[in-house]
Amino acid sequence: MKDWKTRYDEDLQDVFTEAIRIIHTYPEPLKERGQRYLHAFNPLVKESTKNYICYLLPCWMRPMTGVDAETARSLSLANVFGMLYFFVQDDLMDTAPSEWKEELALGNLYHSTFLRLYREQFDSSSPFWDYYGTYIAEWSVSVATEGMPYDFEANPSRLAKKSGPVKLASTGSFLLSGRAELIEAGSNYVENVLITLQMVDDWMDWEADLADGSDNSLLSFICAALSLENRESLTRELVNECLYSNDIFHAFARMARVRHEQLSTLRHDSPDLYDFHESLTLDLVNAANSLHTKKKSLIRGGLSQWLSENIKF
Amino acid sequence: MQMDQKQELYNQIIEKAWSDAAFKAKLLADPHAAILESFNVEIPADIQLTALEETPTKFYIVIPPNPEVSAPNGQW
Numbered sequence A: 001m002k003d004w005k006t007r008y009d010e011d012l013q014d015v016f017t018e019a020i021r022i023i024h025t026y027p028e029p030l031k032e033r034g035q036r037y038l039h040a041f042n043p044l045v046k047e048s049t050k051n052y053i054c055y056l057l058p059c060w061m062r063p064m065t066g067v068d069a070e071t072a073r074s075l076s077l078a079n080v081f082g083m084l085y086f087f088v089q090d091d092l093m094d095t096a097p098s099e100w101k102e103e104l105a106l107g108n109l110y111h112s113t114f115l116r117l118y119r120e121q122f123d124s125s126s127p128f129w130d131y132y133g134t135y136i137a138e139w140s141v142s143v144a145t146e147g148m149p150y151d152f153e154a155n156p157s158r159l160a161k162k163s164g165p166v167k168l169a170s171t172g173s174f175l176l177s178g179r180a181e182l183i184e185a186g187s188n189y190v191e192n193v194l195i196t197l198q199m200v201d202d203w204m205d206w207e208a209d210l211a212d213g214s215d216n217s218l219l220s221f222i223c224a225a226l227s228l229e230n231r232e233s234l235t236r237e238l239v240n241e242c243l244y245s246n247d248i249f250h251a252f253a254r255m256a257r258v259r260h261e262q263l264s265t266l267r268h269d270s271p272d273l274y275d276f277h278e279s280l281t282l283d284l285v286n287a288a289n290s291l292h293t294k295k296k297s298l299i300r301g302g303l304s305q306w307l308s309e310n311i312k313f
Numbered sequence B: 001m002q003m004d005q006k007q008e009l010y011n012q013i014i015e016k017a018w019s020d021a022a023f024k025a026k027l028l029a030d031p032h033a034a035i036l037e038s039f040n041v042e043i044p045a046d047i048q049l050t051a052l053e054e055t056p057t058k059f060y061i062v063i064p065p066n067p068e069v070s071a072p073n074g075q076w
Helices: A009-024 A030-041 A052-060 A069-094 A100-119 A128-144 A164-176 A180-212 A217-225 A236-245 A248-269 A271-299 A302-310 B002-019 B021-029 B031-039
Strands: none
Touching (some): A009 A030, A009 A052, A009 A069, A030 A100, A052 A069, A052 A164, A052 A180, A052 A271, A069 A100, A069 A128, A128 A164, A164 A180, A180 A217, A180 A236, A180 A271, A217 A248, A236 A248, A236 A271, A248 A271, A271 A302, A302 B002, B002 B021, B002 B031
16 A cells, blocks of 8 residues: 555645645736646646655655644645746756747746745745755756766765755755754655655656666666666667666666665654655566566567466466 | 466467377467467467477577567656
8 A cells, every 4th residue: 555645645635726726826828838737747637747755755754854734735835836847947958848938937937936935934044045055056967967977876866966956845844843953864865765766767768868868877777787988889779688688677676675775774754755765666676577577488489478468367 | 376377378288289189280280270279369360370390300499579678657
């Protein structure tokens, strides 16, 4: 049972109802565009794209941060607008959409709301804004250096920096509850989860990332395993071969499993965050096992594999 | 258990060909029809099936298609 997802349905209902209301106050023609964009990422909409850690982190971290449910919802709402703002930035950087002016303008409205909601919790003298500056700087470096070679296995924390602003919700929670001494521990916990989350995203997106040259930890891991200096000689066929023919993907998934074992001492601090990480880890481990099983089936021949995949018992 | 059952079906086809000369003849001539008739499994017509019989001095090495990793789905 994925309690980390289902436990907070009422909170999410409140948060996204308020988000819709806020965007309804935006000026035209950006109000309608803003609603459409939110709809695409609203977790309460069946076909939407999900980003659970962004809006559920303040709720998950409550046992560790000590904030009440209402405060967690406020920070969740602020993070929703942060999420929308950074998604617009990603769109503009990755795909250069034809309506880039309208998107850029909308992004600024989201950003204005994002800041306003956090300013309601933290005045200008709060150390919250120092952390804000740090997380934004780390995000900036991360997106500006995308595509540059790096050793993923030696420096996995780099994966977490692009999503670092999500920590505003957890860091802000610690400040509001007077537990600033736990910010570093909380940040490390969240960063570890963000690393595995990015690994799962990279497993899902490797084909697209190979095609358009985007950063991808799985592809970097494969390059390192093959002693390739860069991705120039990495082809779709070679990646397929690596994923099936040797232990590369098992080793990739093992990194997440080892990280999960290291996080076990923190489980009591935030059971839902721990369980979310467990779901991510299992996704990778099960995918590695599934590839291994499929390979064993295929080696017996095409008919054997077809029967495996198509005959229901 | 389920995966063992699916592998078992392939083995059953081979074992029936060993023990039932009529089935073997039909399998070699028309694998689709033979498998449908004896196992009630319909393999689509757009999948070309060829059955080959080895002998003690003639073996076949069957090279399956290269595995393809299909894009996984997930929502996190």
